[in-house]
Amino acid sequence: MTVTLNIFVMPKLQKYMKKIRRYKEKLKELIIRIGISYPIELELIDETLTKLILPCHLGIMFFGDFDVSFFKKISINLNQIFDSFFFDIRNLGSFNFSIKQFYKGVKKEFRELKKTSTKIKIHPTNKFYQILINRRREENLGMILAITDLPIFSSTNNNILFLFGEANLKHRCCIVSSLILKEVFYNRQANRVLVEKRIIKEIIHEVGHLVLGPDHCDNLSCVMRFSKNIEEIDQKKKELCKKCKIKLNKIKDDFNF
Ligand SMILES: [Zn+2]
Ligand SMILES: [Zn+2]
Numbered sequence: 001m002t003v004t005l006n007i008f009v010m011p012k013l014q015k016y017m018k019k020i021r022r023y024k025e026k027l028k029e030l031i032i033r034i035g036i037s038y039p040i041e042l043e044l045i046d047e048t049l050t051k052l053i054l055p056c057h058l059g060i061m062f063f064g065d066f067d068v069s070f071f072k073k074i075s076i077n078l079n080q081i082f083d084s085f086f087f088d089i090r091n092l093g094s095f096n097f098s099i100k101q102f103y104k105g106v107k108k109e110f111r112e113l114k115k116t117s118t119k120i121k122i123h124p125t126n127k128f129y130q131i132l133i134n135r136r137r138e139e140n141l142g143m144i145l146a147i148t149d150l151p152i153f154s155s156t157n158n159n160i161l162f163l164f165g166e167a168n169l170k171h172r173c174c175i176v177s178s179l180i181l182k183e184v185f186y187n188r189q190a191n192r193v194l195v196e197k198r199i200i201k202e203i204i205h206e207v208g209h210l211v212l213g214p215d216h217c218d219n220l221s222c223v224m225r226f227s228k229n230i231e232e233i234d235q236k237k238k239e240l241c242k243k244c245k246i247k248l249n250k251i252k253d254d255f256n257f
Pocket of ligand 1: 205209216225226
């Protein structure tokens with residue numbers, strides 16, 4: 001009895017399974033189209049890519065609206081941590097995207113914390129990196145950093161939506177986004193001092209990658225610890241731990257300065 005049933009039922013079942021799988025694929029395509037859209041690939045062009053030589057010149061660019069006094073605070077903090085690693089830290093001023101550039105590679109996502117139907121435009125890191133690479137070469141800098149108030153996602157890691165920051169070691173550039181470091185993003189009262197502290201920690205962290213390499217530190221209070229959320233950023237200090245300081249001094253010795 002069972003055997004007979006199987007002979008007749010199995011092919012039908014397989015047909016249905018095939019149909020369901022086809023619908024699943026179609027649904028996936030639809031979700032991609034309306035929601036989590038695949039960004040266009042933005043390949044980085046860096047024709048005269050050379051290895052980092054230390055000490056070097058560091059440039060900082062601003063994408064968006066930042067207080068003019070902020071640069072000074074950033075450079076004081078970077079000099080405190082990295083000391084003789086930089087000949088100088090240069091303010092390269094602010095940069096704005098043209099409308100066409102602004103939409104390039106943008107991913108639209110629902111804001112996770114606010115139950116609203118409006119989507120937020122997130123920008124791929126490679127879009128910033130290409131501008132940074134060109135500017136780094138023009139200005140003859142060893143490394144370059146961008147700070148933006150736009151939300152960013154990684155061009156190379158699809159798993160993290162909304163980045164605090166990212167460093168591209170090969171191209172010697174890094175970026176920090178202030179948007180999700182802001183209290184207002186979490187529907188809390190604005191707190192400029194706290195947000196500036198978080199941005200500075202993330203800047204030190206990303207520049208730290210350019211100097212120390214891709215590894216994260218497991219010391220809870222070290223600035224080189226990876227932070228999943230703003231609470232973890234608040235927990236860590238804006239300083240390197242003993243272990244990371246030793247690593248920094250070793251690099252200094254290797255480059256003979
Ligand atoms: Zn990191
Ligand atoms: Zn450390």
